[in-house]
Amino acid sequence: xxxxxxxxxxxxxxxxxxxxxxxxxxxxxxxxxxxxxxxxxxxxxxxxxxxxxxxxxxxxxxxxxxxxxxxxxxxxxxxxxxxxxxxxxxxxxxxxxxxxxxxxxxxxxxxxxxxxxxxxxxxxxxxxxxxxxxxxxxxxxxxxxxxxxxxxxxxxxxxxxxxxxxxxxxxxxxxxxxxxxxxxxxxxxxxxxxxxxxxxxxxxxxxxxxxxxxxxxxxxxxxxxxxxxxxxxxxxxxxxxxxxxxxxxxxxxxxxxxxxxxxxxxxxxxxxxxxxxxxxxxxxxxxxxxxxxxxxxxx
Amino acid sequence: xxxxxxxxxxxxxxxxxxxxxxxxxxxxxxxxxxxxxxxxxxxxxxxxxxxxxxxxxxxxxxxxxxxxxxxxxxxxxxxxxxxxxxxxxxxxxxxxxxxxxxxxxxxxxxxxxxxxxxxxxxxxxxxxxxxxxxxxxxxxxxxxxxxxxxxxxxxxxxxxxxxxxxxxxxxxxxxxxxxxxxxxxxxxxxxxxxxxxxxxxxxxxxxxxxxxxxxxxxxxxxxxxxxxxxxxxxxxxxxxxxxxxxxxxxxxxxxxxxxxxxxxxxxxxxxxxxxxxxxxxxxxxxxxxxxxxxxxxxxxxxxxxxxxxxxxxxxxxxxxxxxxxxxxxxxxxxxxxxxxxxxxxxxxxxxxxxxxxxxxxxxxxxxxxxxxxxxxxxxxxxxxxxxxxxxxxxxxxxxxxxxxxxxxxxxxxxxxxxxxxxxxxxxxxxxxxxxxxxxxxxxxxxxxxxxxxxxxxxxxxxxxxxxxxxxxxxxxxxxxxxxxxxxxxxxxxxxxxxxxxxxxxxxxxxxxxxxxxxxxxxxxxxxxxxxxxxxxx
Ligand code: SF4
Ligand code: SF4
Numbered sequence: 001x002x003x004x005x006x007x008x009x010x011x012x013x014x015x016x017x018x019x020x021x022x023x024x025x026x027x028x029x030x031x032x033x034x035x036x037x038x039x040x041x042x043x044x045x046x047x048x049x050x051x052x053x054x055x056x057x058x059x060x061x062x063x064x065x066x067x068x069x070x071x072x073x074x075x076x077x078x079x080x081x082x083x084x085x086x087x088x089x090x091x092x093x094x095x096x097x098x099x100x101x102x103x104x105x106x107x108x109x110x111x112x113x114x115x116x117x118x119x120x121x122x123x124x125x126x127x128x129x130x131x132x133x134x135x136x137x138x139x140x141x142x143x144x145x146x147x148x149x150x151x152x153x154x155x156x157x158x159x160x161x162x163x164x165x166x167x168x169x170x171x172x173x174x175x176x177x178x179x180x181x182x183x184x185x186x187x188x189x190x191x192x193x194x195x196x197x198x199x200x201x202x203x204x205x206x207x208x209x210x211x212x213x214x215x216x217x218x219x220x221x222x223x224x225x226x227x228x229x230x231x232x233x234x235x236x237x238x239x240x241x242x243x244x245x246x247x248x249x250x251x252x253x254x255x256x257x258x259x260x261x262x263x264x265x266x267x268x269x270x271x272x273x274x275x276x277x278x279x280x281x282x283x284x285x286x287x288x289x290x291x292x293x294x295x296x297x298x299x
Numbered sequence: 300x301x302x303x304x305x306x307x308x309x310x311x312x313x314x315x316x317x318x319x320x321x322x323x324x325x326x327x328x329x330x331x332x333x334x335x336x337x338x339x340x341x342x343x344x345x346x347x348x349x350x351x352x353x354x355x356x357x358x359x360x361x362x363x364x365x366x367x368x369x370x371x372x373x374x375x376x377x378x379x380x381x382x383x384x385x386x387x388x389x390x391x392x393x394x395x396x397x398x399x400x401x402x403x404x405x406x407x408x409x410x411x412x413x414x415x416x417x418x419x420x421x422x423x424x425x426x427x428x429x430x431x432x433x434x435x436x437x438x439x440x441x442x443x444x445x446x447x448x449x450x451x452x453x454x455x456x457x458x459x460x461x462x463x464x465x466x467x468x469x470x471x472x473x474x475x476x477x478x479x480x481x482x483x484x485x486x487x488x489x490x491x492x493x494x495x496x497x498x499x500x501x502x503x504x505x506x507x508x509x510x511x512x513x514x515x516x517x518x519x520x521x522x523x524x525x526x527x528x529x530x531x532x533x534x535x536x537x538x539x540x541x542x543x544x545x546x547x548x549x550x551x552x553x554x555x556x557x558x559x560x561x562x563x564x565x566x567x568x569x570x571x572x573x574x575x576x577x578x579x580x581x582x583x584x585x586x587x588x589x590x591x592x593x594x595x596x597x598x599x600x601x602x603x604x605x606x607x608x609x610x611x612x613x614x615x616x617x618x619x620x621x622x623x624x625x626x627x628x629x630x631x632x633x634x635x636x637x638x639x640x641x642x643x644x645x646x647x648x649x650x651x652x653x654x655x656x657x658x659x660x661x662x663x664x665x666x667x668x669x670x671x672x673x674x675x676x677x678x679x680x681x682x683x684x685x686x687x688x689x690x691x692x693x694x695x696x697x698x699x700x701x702x703x704x705x706x707x708x709x710x711x712x713x714x715x716x717x718x719x720x721x722x723x724x725x726x727x728x729x730x731x732x733x734x735x736x737x738x739x740x741x742x743x744x745x746x747x748x749x750x751x752x753x754x755x756x757x758x759x760x761x762x763x764x765x766x767x768x769x770x771x772x773x774x775x776x777x778x779x780x781x782x783x784x785x786x787x788x789x790x791x792x793x794x795x796x797x798x799x800x801x802x803x804x805x806x807x808x809x810x811x812x813x814x815x816x817x818x819x820x821x822x823x824x825x826x827x828x829x830x831x832x833x834x835x836x
Contacts, residue, residue, distance in 0.1 A: 167459060276620070
């Protein structure tokens with residue numbers, strides 16, 4: 001691979017990955033206000049209420065009390081989930097043996113990539129190339145090991161196998177290959193070389209890119225471009241499932257932005273077809289009319 | 300215990316959708332002493348005649364009572380209508396109410412099956428595949444990916460979009476949406492935050508709002524009846540007056556107290572919202588509320604207005620339109636009366652319908668603040684606004700946590716503080732609080748008394764709850780010691796009644812059920828002793 005392809009490729013990967021992720025997150029973020037669907041325990045409830053899964057609704061005249069939210073509670077919950085995969089560990093230990101190394105491998109590779117970019121930008125300490133190589137080696141190794149374990153579990157475990165499509169196995173194979181290539185690059189060239197190659201490319205120099213590194217960049221890039229369009233975005237979708245749904249306990253207050261969003265939603269037109277709905281009206285109209293007036297209540 | 304057969308492959312998984320396999324009673328979760336030798340009869344099959352009219356689910360059970368289509372043309376029409384409805388489910392105009400949570404749950408499940416072991420129906424049944432929390436969600440996901448997404452039909456096998464839509468598949472999907480109590484225990488364990496209960500509810504909603512298919516007890520004799528007659532029990536204002544008169548006489552006779560049921564008192568502090576099922580099946584609950592509130596000096600009223608005297612809102616379980624109509628009506632009644640607040644009685648789904656869910660629906664001009672009765676009662680009991688003698692409740696008591704009040708609202712401690720104060724032999728079930736097991740009657744199941752669904756409900760969806768009850772009382776299981784399962788929810792009580800009757804728990808173990816207020820009144824010094832009547836009803 002000639003180095004002239006490196007820059008456009010990295011740029012393309014970054015653009016597709018970032019745009020895809022933003023598009024995906026945007027779809028969730030711009031969805032209309034929904035009815036509440038809290039699920040307890042809610043991590044931002046202050047202790048000791050949080051410990052028994054309680055909410056502010058346990059308080060007499062709850063609307064007169066100041067609302068306390070423990071950001072620390074949320075932070076601790078998220079940290080335990082991200083660092084230890086606590087939920088999977090508690091409820092699905094078998095899978096955790098694959099999932100835990102796999103996720104940690106990815107974290108290390110992300111950190112290593114950040115390190116590479118910082119190195120290219122001229123930062124030195126603490127981005128010693130040995131440290132970066134170690135990151136790529138362990139990260140890649142863990143991704144490889146984790147993907148293989150997950151692949152084996154998904155192919156043999158009777159509760160996972162029927163819910164695993166060929167494409168899921170291909171994804172894992174792809175990730176295993178990527179992990180192996182990361183290990184290969186770290187062993188073959190060392191990450192200092194990667195920083196040098198990228199720096200050279202950025203400065204417009206013609207640099208030789210080894211086959212292994214080219215393969216690693218190709219596979220990694222393809223994966224990154226594909227990821228935002230799959231369920232692998234759960235790393236940020238999880239932000240929405242927690243903050244916007246199960247922990248979303250904000251009560252409606254008069255004149256609040258929520259009240260405005262409700263007013264907008266009540267003006268949406270409804271065209272469900274069952275007889276009792278009285279289609280073709282707005283939500284406000286439908287909700288204030290009885291079902292039996294035109295169709296005898298028969299659905 | 301041997302588990303139900305598992306599919307060996309993805310291809311085989313779809314077999315569980317269309318090929319019928321009934322619940323095998325030998326695989327149900329075993330029960331402890333004195334039920335080691337208990338044998339469950341198989342769930343009866345529907346008669347030939349019924350089968351010719353009503354579709355059944357892949358387990359041979361009928362809840363939604365879907366009419367068998369007259370011909371292929373009707374079948375095709377309904378399949379096409381389903382697809383139209385499915386598309387509407389993903390538009391903000393038709394589904395602003397749950398679009399965001401639905402998208403998140405549909406698009407991010409990693410199929411790790413972490414949720415499966417949390418489900419009382421899946422585990423209680425001996426792990427029947429069709430009851431796995433992800434099973435029905437996966438079917439819907441495959442249909443969406445294949446039929447709604449651009450390019451969905453390209454390489455469907457490779458991508459796992461391998462469910463081919465047909466009338467039989469739709470029947471299974473609709474029926475299976477009534478094999479989940481929407482208890483959300485599975486959602487608590489999902490590492491991604493996916494909620495299979497929400498997906499199940501959306502399936503019910505799509506069938507109801509687009510095709511008019513829903514469990515009749517929820518729709519025709521549920522929300523439709525409530526909106527037209529005034530209550531899903533069929534109780535009209537004249538019947539209500541009779542019941543209240545009887546309640547006043549009964550209170551006089553049982554307790555020696557003269558209490559008048561207050562109706563339509565304008566400007567009262569509280570409008571008390573009861574599930575009208577209490578009036579007919581458990582009038583002692585209504586009476587106990589009246590006694591406590593009167594003796595504690597609370598200003599309260601009931602409403603005699605249509606819909607206003609029944610806190611039930613079954614729309615919560617299957618239909619956003621019906622839900623909205625009833626919720627608005629409830630708030631309209633309270634607003635018109637000019638009460639300061641509403642208090643929700645012992646009904647779990649009414650709590651959720653009137654409080655967190657209504658919170659994002661009721662416009663400002665109709666808003667009335669609403670509290671749980673458990674919080675008000677805690678204040679009365681713990682702060683000794685009534686005189687109590689806990690020794691009157693000197694029998695084993697355990698607490699059932701209604702999912703809607705605990706897991707979906709976080710009201711966990713008030714009821715416990717009360718029990719710790721009035722029931723010296725109170726003990727918890729395991730697990731409890733926000734991690735409780737559903738009674739098995741949630742999401743409308745408790746009111747479904749037709750076809751072979753009640754047989755399924757007592758054997759399968761209530762199985763783990765019954766096991767928990769036995770375990771909680773294992774130190775005093777002999778029938779000579781009367782024991783009390785406190786279930787502060789009308790629907791849970793309906794399920795308790797059926798469960799305890801089916802397992803003959805009163806005769807075999809002396810286990811009875813009832814509400815929380817009955818226990819409070821039973822301990823009140825100003826009331827004649829013996830408010831709790833130890834007979835199965
Ligand atoms: S719903 Fe959650 S726990 Fe269940 S399979 Fe999907 S991601 Fe896993
Ligand atoms: S909501 Fe409850 S009954 Fe339904 S799948 Fe989840 S755990 Fe099972």
